[in-house]
Amino acid sequence: xxxxxxxxKGVSKFFDDAxxxxxxxxxxxxxxxxxxLGPSGCGxxxxxxxxxxxxxxxxxxxxxxxxxxxxxPPEKRKVNTVFQNYALFPHMTVxxxxxxxxxxxxxxxxxxxxxxAEVLRIVHLESFASRRPAQLSGGQQQRVAIxxxxxxxxxxxxxxxxxxxxDFKLRKEMQLEIKHLQRKLGITFVFxxxxxxxxxxxxxxxxxxxxxxxxxxxxxxxxxxxPENLFVARFVGEINILEAQICEVRxxxxxxxxxxxxxxxxxxxxxFAQGDKVMVLLRPEDLKIGAPDETDGPxxxxxxxxxxxxGATVDIFIRLAGGQRLMAAEFFNEDDxxxxxxxxxxxxxxxxxxxxxxxxxxPGHTDARHGRD
Ligand code: ATP
Numbered sequence: 001x002x003x004x005x006x007x008x009k010g011v012s013k014f015f016d017d018a019x020x021x022x023x024x025x026x027x028x029x030x031x032x033x034x035x036x037l038g039p040s041g042c043g044x045x046x047x048x049x050x051x052x053x054x055x056x057x058x059x060x061x062x063x064x065x066x067x068x069x070x071x072x073p074p075e076k077r078k079v080n081t082v083f084q085n086y087a088l089f090p091h092m093t094v095x096x097x098x099x100x101x102x103x104x105x106x107x108x109x110x111x112x113x114x115x116x117a118e119v120l121r122i123v124h125l126e127s128f129a130s131r132r133p134a135q136l137s138g139g140q141q142q143r144v145a146i147x148x149x150x151x152x153x154x155x156x157x158x159x160x161x162x163x164x165x166x167d168f169k170l171r172k173e174m175q176l177e178i179k180h181l182q183r184k185l186g187i188t189f190v191f192x193x194x195x196x197x198x199x200x201x202x203x204x205x206x207x208x209x210x211x212x213x214x215x216x217x218x219x220x221x222x223x224x225x226x227p228e229n230l231f232v233a234r235f236v237g238e239i240n241i242l243e244a245q246i247c248e249v250r251x252x253x254x255x256x257x258x259x260x261x262x263x264x265x266x267x268x269x270x271x272f273a274q275g276d277k278v279m280v281l282l283r284p285e286d287l288k289i290g291a292p293d294e295t296d297g298p299x300x301x302x303x304x305x306x307x308x309x310x311g312a313t314v315d316i317f318i319r320l321a322g323g324q325r326l327m328a329a330e331f332f333n334e335d336d337x338x339x340x341x342x343x344x345x346x347x348x349x350x351x352x353x354x355x356x357x358x359x360x361x362x363p364g365h366t367d368a369r370h371g372r373d
Contacts, residue, residue, distance in 0.1 A: 004063075005030040005155055005188045006051065011060035013046050013212075020046045022212045024060070028156075028190060033182050035191045035199040038209035039235070044192040048158045051190065052081050065155055080149040081158040084165070086141050088133040088148075094120070095129040098147045119147040122184065139170045146181070156188045163198070175201050196236045200224070208232050224283075230362050233281050240287070240326045242280040243361075246272045255358075260322040264298045268358035277361035286355045287328035289316060292346045299350040302326065304341040316341055318349055 006028040013021040021043045028034050036044040049055035050062060053074035062069045064077060088097050099116040120126045123143040133141050142162060149157055159178075163171045179202045182189045193199050199206045200220035208215045208223060208231075216223060216232045227233035230241075247263070248256030255266045259280060272278060292301065302318040305325070309332065316328045326349060341347065 003030060004028060005032075005065055006190070007061075007063040008047070008050075009061045009063070011047075011050065011057045011062060013043070013050065013055065014058045019212050021050075021057075024212075024214060026207065026214065026217070028188060029204075030155075030188055031186050033179065033189045033191065033202055033204045035193060035203040035206045036209060037193060037196060037199040037206050037235075038215075039194055041211075042209040043212045044194075044209060045160055048081065048160055048190065048192055051077075051156070052079050052158055053077050078153075078155040079158060080152055080154040080156075081160065082142075082145050082149045082162050084161045086133075086145040088141060088144055090133055093130050093132055094125060094136070094144050097133070097144055098151055101148065101152050115151055116147075119151045122150075122181065123147045137170075138166050139174055142166065142174060143177075146178070150185060150187065154187060156190060157182075159189060159191045161192055161194075163193075171198070172201075178202065200236075208235060210235075225357075227281065227357060230279070230281075230359065233357065233359075238284050238327060238329075240282045240284065242282065242324065242326075244278050244280045244358075246274055246276045246278060249274055257358075260300050260320045260324065262298055262300060265353060266356060266358050267354050270358065270360060272358075272360070279359045279361055281357040281359065282326075282351055282355070284315065284327045284329035285313075286351050287326065288350050288352075289318070289328050289330070289341070290348045290350065292348050297350060297353070299348040300326075302347055302349050304343055304345045304347060306343055307341050318347060320349070 004027040008024050008026040011021055011024040012019065024047065036047055038044055046055060050057050053069065053072060064079065069077060089100065092100065095116050098119060099112045102112045102115060117126065120129055123146060125140060125143055125147065128136065128140060133144065136144065163174050166174060175198055191202060203220060205217060206220055206223050207217050210231045216228045223232060224236055227236065233239045242259050244257040244259040246255050246257050249272070250256060253267055253269065255268065255272060257264055257266045257278065266280065300320050302320045305317040305319050308315040312332060313329045314332050316330065318326045318328065320326065328349065
C-alpha cells in the first residue's frame, strides 16, 4: 500500500441548519479496504456521496489521487459506486449491463467484449453473460453490480451497504468474495456498513462514526481491543463497564484502583491522579469466572444470576457484591461441568492483568448501559 489516494481535509456538510458531517479529516491509502461503520444517520452515506461528487461539502476539501475535487462532476472522477439496490437495467443482459458505461464512452465493440468478459471471469459470472437480472440470485445480481463498477478501472470503488438485501449466509459468503476481489484488483474500496462483524471481517481499517464525527480510526483489532471512547466500546460488541477509583499512582501508566471494594492493578494510556474516578472496560470473553476461593490474584466476588446458552458460547450474568451486573462469555463445552453455573452460586471474577481498557469517568455512562441493569 502506498500514499493516500483519498484525502478529506476539514470536510463539513450541513443540510439546512443540520450538521451531517463535522470537520472530517481522513486519509485513505491506495489499495486499502476501508470501512465507514456507524449507526443510522451518522453520516456514512454523506461521505460516500461527497467522494463520488453527488453531494458538495459545505466546507473543506476532497482530494483524489492528489487532485482537488471541488467542482469536479461525478463522471469526471475515477470513482465508482455500488449501491444498495444494485440499480441494474432489467431489460439488458448481464454482459450489456456490465458494458453499458463503456458503450456510452464510445469504446470499440471488441474492446467492450474483452473487458466485460474479463470482469465477468473475475466475479465468476462468465457463464451468466446472456441472462437478464431477473434470472439471477441476489448474490449474483450483486456481483453484476460490482463487475459493472470495476469494468471502468476506477481508482476507488465505493460500496454503500451492498449486502443489505442478502440473507445471512449469502452475506457472509459475499463478504469473503468481495474481500478477495479487492485484493485481486488492488483497487481502494470504501465500504459502508452499520454491521460491526461485517466491517471487521473485510477491512484493513475501520472508521467508526458518531453523529457526523469520527469516533475512532484503526484496524479491526485496535477498534475492538483498544476503544478510545465509550461510544466505540459500546458500538463494537458487548462491553462491561466497572466503576473504579484510582487510589495509587505507580510508575508511568500504572495505577492501583478500587473496584467493588477490591484493589486491582490497572494500566491506561490516559493519565490519572489519585482519587480520580475511572471506568474499567472489559469484554465478556476476557472475564474469567472461578470458584470463590480461587484467589491467586485480585478478583471480584459475585453471584450467578443466569446463564444463557448461545450455541458456541454461553453468556453468564453475574451480580457483584456492590450491585453491579456483569456479563461473561465462555465457549460451550458439553463435557465441561465447570461452566454449568447455577443461579445463586457464588463465584469470583477476574481478568488477565492489562487486558482492561481504562477511560476517564463519564457520568452519563449508565444511561444506556445495555438496558440490563
Ligand atoms: P444510514 O445507515 O441510515 O444510511 P448514514 O450514516 O449513511 O445512515 P447519512 O445518510 O449520511 O447517514 O445521513 C446523515 C445525516 O444527514 C442524517 O441525519 C440525514 O437525515 C441527513 N441527510 C442526509 N441526506 C440529506 C438530505 N439530502 N437532506 C437533508 N438531510 C439529509
